Amino acid sequence: xxxxxxxxxxxxxxxxxxxxxxxxxxxxxxxxxxxxxxxxxxxxxxxxxxxxxxxxxxxxxxxxxxx
Numbered sequence: 216x217x218x219x220x221x222x223x224x225x226x227x228x229x230x231x232x233x234x235x236x237x238x239x240x241x242x243x244x245x246x247x248x249x250x251x252x253x254x255x256x257x258x259x260x261x262x263x264x265x266x267x268x269x270x271x272x273x274x275x276x277x278x279x280x281x282x
Contacts, residue, residue: 221275228268235261 219227238258243251 224268224272228265231261231264
C-alpha cells in the first residue's frame with residue numbers, strides 16, 4: 216500500500232469532506248430513482264473514505280508520539 220504524507224492525507228480529507236457536504240445538500244426530489252441510488256452510494260463511499268483517512272491520520276500521529 217502506498218504511503219501518504221500527513222499533508223496529502225489532510226488535503227484529501229478536506230476535498231472529500233467538501234464533496235460529502237455538497238452531496239448531502241442535494242435536493243433528491245429533483246433526481247430520478249437511479250440518480251438517488253447513485254447519490255446514496257456516493258455518500259456511503261465518501262463516509263468510508265473519510266473514516267479510513269481519519270484512521271490513517273490517527274495512526275501517523277500515534278507513530279510520531281512514540282518516536
